[in-house]
Amino acid sequence: GAVVSQHPSWVICKSGTSVKIECRSLDFQATTMFWYRQFPKQSLMLMATSNEGSKATYEQGVEKDKFLINHASLTLSTLTVTSAHPEDSSFYICSARLEPTLPEQYFGPGTRLTVT
Amino acid sequence: GQQLNQSPQSMFIQEGEDVSMNCTSSSIFNTWLWYKQDPGEGPVLLIALYKAGELTSNGRLTAQFGITRKDSFLNISASIPSDVGIYFCAGPDRGSTLGRLYFGRGTQLTVWP
Numbered sequence: 001g002a003v004v005s006q007h008p009s010w011v012i013c014k015s016g017t018s019v020k021i022e023c024r025s026l027d028f029q030a031t032t033m034f035w036y037r038q039f040p041k042q043s044l045m046l047m048a049t050s051n052e053g054s055k056a057t058y059e060q061g062v063e064k065d066k067f068l069i070n071h072a073s074l075t076l077s078t079l080t081v082t083s084a085h086p087e088d089s090s091f092y093i094c095s096a097r098l099e100p101t102l103p104e105q106y107f108g109p110g111t112r113l114t115v116t
Numbered sequence: 117g118q119q120l121n122q123s124p125q126s127m128f129i130q131e132g133e134d135v136s137m138n139c140t141s142s143s144i145f146n147t148w149l150w151y152k153q154d155p156g157e158g159p160v161l162l163i164a165l166y167k168a169g170e171l172t173s174n175g176r177l178t179a180q181f182g183i184t185r186k187d188s189f190l191n192i193s194a195s196i197p198s199d200v201g202i203y204f205c206a207g208p209d210r211g212s213t214l215g216r217l218y219f220g221r222g223t224q225l226t227v228w229p
Contacts, residue, residue, distance in 0.1 A: 042221070043220065043221045044159070049214045051214070093159075103149065103208035103215060105161075107151075107159045107161075108158050109157055110158045
């Protein structure tokens with residue numbers, strides 16, 4: 001149980017275009033999902049918390065107009081990087097909690113974004 | 117935000133050796149989580165600890181919740197090459213209603229055959 005998938009696993013896009021990353025909880029429902037960004041040899045940096053049916057909560061310093069998050073169902077959250085630039089190139093990972101009352105987060109396999 | 121100090125930053129060991137790493141905080145935590153991340157993959161939950169003093173095992177892995185609630189330890193016995201990866205400790209933000217986690221900077225483990 002607690003399987004989280006992400007699609008695509010990697011994507012290359014041109015500067016100025018938008019890219020959508022999907023995060024799905026495959027065998028459970030998740031009212032809350034989390035989006036992280038990770039640079040090489042660094043820890044995970046929380047970008048935003050995605051809540052089903054409501055607006056996402058963004059961490060300080062994260063541009064909400066650039067990183068659009070939609071949590072339209074209990075099993076799907078999407079992150080859209082708008083007008084991507086090379087500095088947006090990174091490893092993006094989502095996670096979800098199996099139980100709302102427990103702190104454990106289960107992570108997807110990550111999406112490698114390269115902006116050329 | 118809360119800082120989790122994880123050490124050592126990296127370890128280079130020979131196959132068969134035991135490994136020990138720890139995580140400390142200036143504030144208390146009610147839960148400690150240990151994750152392992154393989155290269156190019158998302159972190160995988162190894163062990164969750166819920167009580168001060170708790171000792172929990174998962175195969176060759178053993179983790180302990182410090183009695184002060186400000187630290188936790190992870191031990192790996194008889195290491196094998198597939199233990200290679202980054203190990204992160206994490207704890208929940210007690211001030212967050214959204215379930216935010218704080219993460220340590222990770223311990224990079226390299227195992228030589």
